[in-house]
Amino acid sequence: MKTRITEMFGIEHPIIQGGMHYVGFAELAAAVSNAGGLGIITGLTQRTPENLAREIRRCREMTNKPFGVNLTFLPAVTPPDYPGFVRTIIEEGIKIVETAGNNPSQVLPFFRQAGVKVIHKCTSVRHAKKAEAIGCDAVSVDGFECGGHPGEDDVPNFILLPRAAEELTIPFIASGGMADGRSLVAAMALGAGGMNMGTRFIATKDAPVHQNVKDALLQATELDTRLIMRPLRNTERVLNNAGVERILEKEKQLGAGIKFEDIIAEVAGVYPKVMQQGDMNAGAFSCGMVAGLIHDIPTVKELIDRIMREADEIISKRLTGALRG
Ligand SMILES: Cc1cc2nc3c(=O)[nH]c(=O)nc-3n(C[C@H](O)[C@H](O)[C@H](O)COP(=O)(O)O)c2cc1C
Numbered sequence: 001m002k003t004r005i006t007e008m009f010g011i012e013h014p015i016i017q018g019g020m021h022y023v024g025f026a027e028l029a030a031a032v033s034n035a036g037g038l039g040i041i042t043g044l045t046q047r048t049p050e051n052l053a054r055e056i057r058r059c060r061e062m063t064n065k066p067f068g069v070n071l072t073f074l075p076a077v078t079p080p081d082y083p084g085f086v087r088t089i090i091e092e093g094i095k096i097v098e099t100a101g102n103n104p105s106q107v108l109p110f111f112r113q114a115g116v117k118v119i120h121k122c123t124s125v126r127h128a129k130k131a132e133a134i135g136c137d138a139v140s141v142d143g144f145e146c147g148g149h150p151g152e153d154d155v156p157n158f159i160l161l162p163r164a165a166e167e168l169t170i171p172f173i174a175s176g177g178m179a180d181g182r183s184l185v186a187a188m189a190l191g192a193g194g195m196n197m198g199t200r201f202i203a204t205k206d207a208p209v210h211q212n213v214k215d216a217l218l219q220a221t222e223l224d225t226r227l228i229m230r231p232l233r234n235t236e237r238v239l240n241n242a243g244v245e246r247i248l249e250k251e252k253q254l255g256a257g258i259k260f261e262d263i264i265a266e267v268a269g270v271y272p273k274v275m276q277q278g279d280m281n282a283g284a285f286s287c288g289m290v291a292g293l294i295h296d297i298p299t300v301k302e303l304i305d306r307i308m309r310e311a312d313e314i315i316s317k318r319l320t321g322a323l324r325g
Pocket of ligand 1: 018021070147149196199287289290
């Protein structure tokens with residue numbers, strides 16, 4: 001398939017793996033890029049620019065295809081060394097960055113000057129237009145279904161994607177709820193040049209996470225995610241577990257007066273416990289409604305090949321057949 005996204009990033013298939021904390025290590029990024037998609041290393045998981053440089057080099061040893069780095073801007077008391085991360089990304093020769101979490105205008109000039117293409121991930125048409133206006137090359141449009149932070153507007157992709165198509169000139173990628181060939185064809189019908197997947201890539205043999213996490217995604221249905229931190233206007237879609245139940249109970253008890261400190265134990269430092277140790281009740285971790293569409297744990301290559309085969313069949317047989325009547 002050839003789309004504005006495959007052309008822009010020099011990839012074979014219009015499938016991107018979004019940044020994921022404690023999941024997006026070199027192993028997964030390389031597997032996605034080797035399978036013809038665009039793999040992305042999650043910058044902040046590496047904690048320091050020096051570690052990120054090492055991770056980028058590790059990824060280079062595993063693939064000679066293009067891959068990117070995710071840089072997430074978080075509300076933090078002590079912010080990570082963002083200038084250091086930007087420097088490392090540029091010095092290590094990375095040519096594709098996925099930004100998320102906040103307006104990337106402060107880092108954009110450095111990336112543009114270094115010839116780095118920026119995909120900004122956002123959850124509303126308003127923010128997508130802003131990203132276009134400040135000079136981002138593409139946007140990932142993350143619908144309400146998505147794992148992670150869906151924003152506060154609650155607009156699902158069946159509305160959000162065609163609205164993005166109405167308003168944007170730069171190419172965009174459909175993100176949130178994407179799992180298979182049906183998702184890809186639907187995303188393209190709604191105007192996207194490709195799709196971004198998070199949760200689906202966790203349930204693959206190549207994802208460097210504990211088997212318990214993959215098994216939990218296999219068992220989960222589309223009814224098993226919850227929205228936490230709504231009262232803090234920092235909504236996150238997570239897989240339900242005992243830690244999440246505790247957060248939701250606190251949110252109910254404390255109402256509008258809730259502060260981040262009230263739930264910090266269930267939110268901070270959880271990812272290594274879940275993703276590496278497999279402690280599935282350690283606290284809240286992101287997961288999309290798409291868990292309901294995950295029924296196996298293939299390799300990344302099997303998954304991507306299957307998606308492309310399904311998409312081809314849907315377009316050339318089902319849809320073309322319907323046209324012919
Ligand atoms: C476990 C997990 C961790 C994530 N961590 C990040 C992150 O650190 N930065 C980011 O920009 N997005 C993060 N995301 C969001 C994904 O990149 C992607 O936008 C989202 O998963 C798409 O929705 P889907 O899960 O329905 O595919 C995370 C998602 C998951 C499931």
